[in-house]
Amino acid sequence: MMPRMSIATRLDAWLPTPLLKGSALLHLGAVASLARPQLWPWALGAVLADHLLLTACGLWPRSRVLGPNWTHLPAAAAARGAIAITIDDGPDPEVTPRVLALLAQSASSATFFCIGERVARYAELAREIVHQGHRIENHSQHHRHHFSVLGPRSLAREIAAAQETIERVTGTTPRFFRAPAGLRSPFLQPILTRLDLKLASWTRRGFDTVNHDAAAVSSRLRRGLAAGDILLLHDGHAARTAAGAPVIVEVLPALLAVCSSAGLKPVTLHSAL
């Protein structure tokens, strides 16, 4: 759990984006218009449009209009030739050990955005991920499909529970958060600030939970591959090829080889902080 002092301090550090400030002003304006009934249709229309806009921004995983969002590594890490392979929804008792073996063969590090309840269930495997030099970051406790429409208290509980689970099981503290399916609401950023977490999305994703064609996933990830890229793959919920292999296991060897021949070094997001 976070110490209380630091929670108060970090709340002060949360700065709303221009979109959220504008949204707050618009709501104040709507309240002020209550005294003038002829303005009510306009005020109602403006508030509805604002809510639609905020919802649309939350459905756009790589947007920054709701708060800071890592879509690339910082420039200093990119200048060193670093790229980040991020692997979501595990740990998975069948897929994750195979992924770890492939990463070890190429001496590469990766970031695992794990689901808290899976970390608790596969605790030994979670510790093995960290033991092998990778990082486990926060992907919520239950990976709820309606995560982006949770109220502020449920949202905070989902994230804090995963934070506590990962700390207890692995002894490491996540510094990054990725929303389930990348979807979020305006309530998210103040909670992340309070828990000292940075939101991370991606530069490109392979859609490897739904696409069974490893070649298509691989070429999507490698298109325009450059230093500073953050790539997204999945060890949990991994789609299978026609032959029954998890797509990530088919994709990783060639991806790691391409990185190596291009002089790109797969590192953890944490190392780029």
Ligand SMILES: [Zn+2]
């Ligand atoms: Zn996920």
